[in-house]
Structure formats: C-alpha cells, structure tokens
Amino acid sequence: MIQTISSVPYDGQKPGTSGLRKKVRVFQQPNYAENFIQSVFDVVEGKTGTSLVIGGDGRYHNRTVIQTAIRMAAANGYGRVLVGAGGILSTPAASHVIRKYGASGGLILSASHNPGGPDEDFGIKYNIANGGPAPEKVTDAIYARTRTINRWLTVDAPDIDLDTPGRVTVGGMTVEVIDSVADYAALMETLFDFDTIRSRVADGFTMSFDAMSAVTGPYATEILERRLGFAPGTVCNGNPLEDFGHHHPDPNLVHAKALYDRMMSADAPDFGAASDGDGDRNLIIGKGIFITPSDSLAMLAANAHLAPGYAAGLKGIARSMPTSAAADRVAEALGLPAFETPTGWKFFGNLLDAGMATICGEESAGTGSDHVREKDGLWAVLLWLNILAVRDMPAKALAEEHWARFGRNYYARHDYEAIETEKADALMAALNAALASLPGQSFGPLTVSAADNFAYLDPVDGSESRNQGVRILFVCGSRIVFRLSGTGTEGATLRVYLERYEGVDGTLDAETPAMLADLIAAAESVAGIARFTGRTAPDVVT
Numbered sequence: 001m002i003q004t005i006s007s008v009p010y011d012g013q014k015p016g017t018s019g020l021r022k023k024v025r026v027f028q029q030p031n032y033a034e035n036f037i038q039s040v041f042d043v044v045e046g047k048t049g050t051s052l053v054i055g056g057d058g059r060y061h062n063r064t065v066i067q068t069a070i071r072m073a074a075a076n077g078y079g080r081v082l083v084g085a086g087g088i089l090s091t092p093a094a095s096h097v098i099r100k101y102g103a104s105g106g107l108i109l110s111a112s113h114n115p116g117g118p119d120e121d122f123g124i125k126y127n128i129a130n131g132g133p134a135p136e137k138v139t140d141a142i143y144a145r146t147r148t149i150n151r152w153l154t155v156d157a158p159d160i161d162l163d164t165p166g167r168v169t170v171g172g173m174t175v176e177v178i179d180s181v182a183d184y185a186a187l188m189e190t191l192f193d194f195d196t197i198r199s200r201v202a203d204g205f206t207m208s209f210d211a212m213s214a215v216t217g218p219y220a221t222e223i224l225e226r227r228l229g230f231a232p233g234t235v236c237n238g239n240p241l242e243d244f245g246h247h248h249p250d251p252n253l254v255h256a257k258a259l260y261d262r263m264m265s266a267d268a269p270d271f272g273a274a275s276d277g278d279g280d281r282n283l284i285i286g287k288g289i290f291i292t293p294s295d296s297l298a299m300l301a302a303n304a305h306l307a308p309g310y311a312a313g314l315k316g317i318a319r320s321m322p323t324s325a326a327a328d329r330v331a332e333a334l335g336l337p338a339f340e341t342p343t344g345w346k347f348f349g350n351l352l353d354a355g356m357a358t359i360c361g362e363e364s365a366g367t368g369s370d371h372v373r374e375k376d377g378l379w380a381v382l383l384w385l386n387i388l389a390v391r392d393m394p395a396k397a398l399a400e401e402h403w404a405r406f407g408r409n410y411y412a413r414h415d416y417e418a419i420e421t422e423k424a425d426a427l428m429a430a431l432n433a434a435l436a437s438l439p440g441q442s443f444g445p446l447t448v449s450a451a452d453n454f455a456y457l458d459p460v461d462g463s464e465s466r467n468q469g470v471r472i473l474f475v476c477g478s479r480i481v482f483r484l485s486g487t488g489t490e491g492a493t494l495r496v497y498l499e500r501y502e503g504v505d506g507t508l509d510a511e512t513p514a515m516l517a518d519l520i521a522a523a524e525s526v527a528g529i530a531r532f533t534g535r536t537a538p539d540v541v542t
C-alpha cells in the first residue's frame, strides 16, 4: 500500500561538487532527506521495475536513511534494491555494483572526507546507470524538483535486517543485502597482477594502510591482508566507525599525519597509503617520500601498462583543471590525448564512456580508470603495488626516475576553511573583475601571461560548464588557481592551487615550500586573501 506524505520544499538542496552535503542535524529535520530522495526519484525516467543500488560510508545516520530510502524505492516502483551489508558500500564499490548488476542508478550516502557524527556531516549522492555521479543536467533537474516538491512516497514496512546477506521483500519489491566487498575484490583481481605482488610480499615487501576508521577497512583487509598476504596489522584503523574515531577521514598530510611520520621514520615500511571516508581517494607515501596526487596520476599513467588490466595501453589521460600538468607531459610522451575538466568526478564520465580516456585524476587525491565511473582509492594503491612489484624498485626511485624523464611539477594546495561566505564571494568577485587587467603585471619575479575563469566544453555531449575557477598563468609556466569548494557545510572554503614546473635540466630535488615561495607571495598580492578574509595563513596545506 503506497503512502503519500505531504511536504513542503526546503531551501538549499542544491547538489555541490559531489552530491548534497549538510550537517546531520539538517538532514534530521522532518522530510529533509525524504524530499531530496523523492526529487531524485521524480527526475529519474524509466525506473519502474529496475534495480537501485544503495550503500554508504557507514557514518552516523547512514542506517536510518538507508531504511527510509528502501521503503521509498518500493513505493516509487523500483523492482529491486541491492544494498551493501551493514549499509556499507565504498563509493567505487557502489559504482561497480551498479554496472555489474545493470542497475538504473544508485544512492550513495556519504559526505566523503568530511567528519561524521551527530554534530558533523552527512550527504546523499545519486549515480546514474553508467555507475558515475549524475551529470550537471541531472543534478540541476533534481535541484529544480526540490524547489517545488509537495509530497513523497513510501510504503508501510518495518526496517529490514541490514546485517545479514540474503533476500527479503519490502512492499512487493525485492531487497538483496549483498556482501559489500566480494564483487569489488573480484574486479581488482582481474585488473592487477596479484601473483607478482604476492611474491614480493613473501620476499619481505611491507606496507602500512590507514583506513582512517572509514569505509575502506573491510576492503583493504580482504585484499591486502587476506589475498595479497601482507601481515595482519598492515591495515590500521580498519573498522568503520560512525564518527571515524573523531577524525577527519581526509587522507592528506594533516589528517593522516601519523602515517606520514611513520613513512618518514627510519623503520618505515616500504610503502604507505590511506583512503578517505567513502574510499574513493588515496594518499600515497613511499618510504621517505610523499608523492603528490598530481604526480601519482602521472606516474601511474606512465607505468599502467605493467598491470594486466592496462597492458594494451591507455586511450587517453584526463585531469581536473587544478591538477598539475604532470600527467599532460606523460600523455604527450605516449602520444595520447590529454583532457582538462572541471573539478569533480562527474566530468570524467562522458570521456570514460566514449572510450576517450582510460585514466583520470584530481589533485585532491582522487585517481581512477574506466573499470568503474568513480575515483577509486584502493585501485590506485593496487596499481602502485603492481608497478613497484614488476619494476622491483622503491617508490622513491620510481619518482626520481619519472622527474628525470619528464621534469617535475612542484605543487601545493592551500585551503582557507570556514570563511564567511560574503567575504569569500567578494574575494572571488574582485579577482574576476581584475582578470582582464592582469596580463603583463608582475608580482615579484613572476609576470602574468594570461588570466581567465575556466569554462569547460564537454567534447562528448557539447554541454558547457562555466565559472569553474580562476586561472592565473605566468610567463615562466607557473600557475595559480583560485576556486571555492563545493563540498563544505560551513561558510566557504577558498582553495588556492600553486604549481611550478622545473624541466629535466632544472632543480628536481628541492623542498616544495621553498620552490613555491614566490607563487605563495603572488597569490596573496593578486587576491588580497588577508585583506578580504582576515586570514594570514591557510588552515590546511596539502
């Protein structure tokens, strides 16, 4: 029996870079999550009788929304829901499950790297049938629907047992509780040379993986410890916790500092890695060397053919605009097309579907390939392990070899968090107003060659996305990018991306802060960060 619950719209349900993210307390308001989910269902065409995948990163409020979403899916005519046991599905695993079982889409309940708990963040993202994040035309339609929604549909049915794999019926619809890890682990075995990695592990190769008390714990334990033979304890913080142990599940040098310190110590394991709240990001730290995500993308692309899944070579390499150009140099050397997209994985989907790109990446520690339609943290770790196992060399040596061949893109991102929105908007408005007058101006030793606000024309469907970040290019090839985050839940976060290229004859072994000092000063002069925001230093440097 379908029940129609009347409701009124909430303001502000516009999906950001990666779905709708708000404080848990906001999501707990009556009808809040229901309005958004119903708006998704109202917008999705042809869903009747199809399968819907539901899973999340295990954060606080995950189970509540999953039970609600299952009843709503039944009332909205879906034929089947596939849900990860315990409500757990990493974002890349959900993408794979959507593709493998031919679902029409999926709801991923996550706020990714944002903290979790009753006073922290929650999020809902809709993925389409290709397994990838809904493109802007779909998220725009969902948002438009949230502005007029006046009812949501449900059935009168009790909560299901989420923890026992098996099949139950809810309001006439089948619900399958599936093993969260099995399908994903099987996919990884088809892509990578597990035998060679296993033999290096047997020879004494060691690693440390920090799952940050988030969703990747069960995946990493199964794959790294059980299937590849790494010692028990290789996976740290491997149990998903609703509040991530009070940490930010953000794998960067600030929030994964313990791993970083360990990898820089004398008794470091050979390789270190971490993943984020929903398992789509990766942090790569070799013994004695942090690999920037931009460099990681380039190094993986240059060596991917060593893994069985990529032995035939790549079709193209895509990176988000703020990501360094290191990957472009690899594409050029390999004779491959290179693509530059706006921030957010949804912009890679068309390129992957069209077979124009095989590997994609973002400076924010997201890397992935055409095996799913999301960035994939463990995938990146396994590709690194595969490459290091075949090359039989440490990550540090591989990085040095890469820079000697391609040159080095020194890179950092400075984040200024929880700025008052008006101040951040004023800073960006002033920057945009100054764009035309910037070329020719000098800031210390740096002279601006070009300045613009990045717009992207999708080469597959011709859609255009404007206002994707301010780019300031300097004559020497260095670059500063300014943009506001689309994933925060408090005020605004200003991201300043700094990049300097040194060719193969340049300085390849310097410390990044020293190499970027002139650019950091120029960023302040160009944008007036202190003047607009009152901040004199970033909150996070990655």
Ligand code: VG1
Pocket (backbone or CB within 6 Å): 017, 018, 111, 112, 113, 276, 280, 281, 320, 343, 344, 345, 362, 363, 364, 366, 484, 485, 486, 487, 488, 495
């Ligand atoms: C951030 C990152 C972006 C990433 C997005 C979602 O977005 O910069 O590269 O795709 O998070 O990642 P923003 O708008 O805050 O800069 V995740 O791991 O939250 O799904």
Ligand code: CO
Pocket (backbone or CB within 6 Å): 091, 112, 113, 276, 277, 278, 279, 280, 281
């Ligand atoms: Co994430």
